Amino acid sequence: MSYASILVSLDTGPDTPDRARLAGGVALRFEATLTGVAARRIPSPVAVNDIQEAESLFAEEKAKLEEELSCVRAVFERSVGEARVDWRSDMVAPVPFLVEQARGADLVIVGRRGIDDEDPGDMGVLPGPVLMEAGRPVLVVPPRIEQIQAARIVIAWKDTPEARRAISGALPFIKRADQVYVVTAGDDARFEGAEDVATHLARHGAHVTTHLLARSDLAAADEILRFAARHDADLVVMGAYDHSRLREWLFGGATREILRTTPVCCLMSH
Numbered sequence: 001m002s003y004a005s006i007l008v009s010l011d012t013g014p015d016t017p018d019r020a021r022l023a024g025g026v027a028l029r030f031e032a033t034l035t036g037v038a039a040r041r042i043p044s045p046v047a048v049n050d051i052q053e054a055e056s057l058f059a060e061e062k063a064k065l066e067e068e069l070s071c072v073r074a075v076f077e078r079s080v081g082e083a084r085v086d087w088r089s090d091m092v093a094p095v096p097f098l099v100e101q102a103r104g105a106d107l108v109i110v111g112r113r114g115i116d117d118e119d120p121g122d123m124g125v126l127p128g129p130v131l132m133e134a135g136r137p138v139l140v141v142p143p144r145i146e147q148i149q150a151a152r153i154v155i156a157w158k159d160t161p162e163a164r165r166a167i168s169g170a171l172p173f174i175k176r177a178d179q180v181y182v183v184t185a186g187d188d189a190r191f192e193g194a195e196d197v198a199t200h201l202a203r204h205g206a207h208v209t210t211h212l213l214a215r216s217d218l219a220a221a222d223e224i225l226r227f228a229a230r231h232d233a234d235l236v237v238m239g240a241y242d243h244s245r246l247r248e249w250l251f252g253g254a255t256r257e258i259l260r261t262t263p264v265c266c267l268m269s270h
Contacts, residue, residue: 002172003030008109009098009130010038010072013120015111017079018146022265023109024080025147026139030172035086035105036076038069039097040122065091072123094122095129102134107169112142114260127259131240131270137169138240140259140266148265151178152233156224158184159193162239166269167197170237171204173267180206181231185213185223221257228264240268 008023010016020036027034042061069089077085088101102108110127111120127140141148150173157163167174174180180201184194194210201208213223228236240255258266 001175003027003032003106005035005105006030006032006107006109007035007037007098007101007105008076009094009111009125010036010076011094011111011120011123011125012068012072013111013124014118015120015143016072017075018144019109019111019141020076020079021081021146022141022148024083024085026107026109027083027085028081029176032084032106033086034080034083035088035101036073036080037088037098037101038072038076038123039090039092039094040065040068041093042091062091068123095125095133098125098130099133102130102136105136107139108134108136109139109141112140112259112262117143127268128240131268137166137267137269140262140268142263142265145265148234150176150235152231153177153180153235153237154224154228154231154233155180155182155197156185156220156236156238157182157194157197158239160239160241162241162270164239166237166239166267167201169269170235170267173235174201174206174237175204177206179231180208181227181233182208182210183213183224183227184211185220185227219257221261225258225262225264234264236262236264236266238266238268240270 006027008020023034042065073087090097110125110130113126131138153174155167182194182198191210191212198208198210
C-alpha cells in the first residue's frame with residue numbers, strides 16, 4: 001500500500017507555504033500526485049439599491065477572489081519542489097469543496113486550528129469537519145512545520161474502528177519508519193489488543209514496541225504527546241472520536257485537544 005494521490009488544503013494564511021512544502025515532500029517520498037485545493041464563497045451584498053449595483057458588486061468580489069486564488073496557487077507551485085502537482089479551486093465554501101475533492105485522494109493534509117494559531121482567512125478549513133466528512137485519513141499539520149520525517153511514529157491505540165482505520169491509513173508511513181510505538185493510555189488502557197496491533201504491524205515489516213502509559217493526572221492526549229516528545233517522534237496516529245452531531249461535531253476530549261494543541265503532525269481517521 002502507498003499513497004498515489006494526496007490533497008493539501010491551502011489558504012491565504014501565513015502557514016500555507018510551510019504546509020505546501022511539507023505536502024510536496026510527502027508526495028515526492030511516495031511518488032504521488034499532489035493536488036492543491038483552495039476555495040471560498042463570494043459574499044452576498046448586504047444592501048443594494050438595484051440589480052445593476054448588485055451585479056457590479058458581484059463582479060468586483062469575483063475579480064478579488066480570482067486574484068486571491070491565483071496568488072495561493074502561485075505560492076503552492078513555488079513551495080512544493082519537484083512534486084508532481086495538480087490544482088483545484090472554486091468559488092464555494094471551502095470545507096464541502098475539499099471533502100468533495102477527497103473522493104479521489106488517499107490522504108488529505110490540513111492545517112491545525114488552535115485558539116492561538118493565526119487566522120488562515122476565509123479559505124481556511126477546520127480539521128474537525130474534514131475528518132468527519134472526507135472518509136479519508138487526514139494529516140493535521142501544526143504551524144511552522146515544513147517537513148515530516150516520520151522516522152519515529154507513535155500510534156495512540158484504542159480498540160475502536162476509528163483507531164483501526166487510522167492505522168490502515170498510516171501504513172505507508174509505518175512501513176518506512178525506523179521505530180513505531182503502539183501506546184495505550186487512559187482509564188481503559190490495556191496491553192491486550194495493543195500487542196495484537198504490534199504483531200500485525202510487524203508482519204508489515206515495522207519495527208514496533210508496545211507501551212502502557214501509567215495513569216496520572218494528565219489527560220490521555222497530554223500523555224501521548226509527552227511520550228512522542230520523549231521519543232523524538234514527529235507523527236502521531238490516532239482515531240478521531242465524536243460524541244454526537246447536533247449543529248456541529250462535538251469531539252471527545254482527546255480528539256479535541258489534539259486538534260487544537262498538537263505540536264507534531266497527527267494522522268487521524270474517523
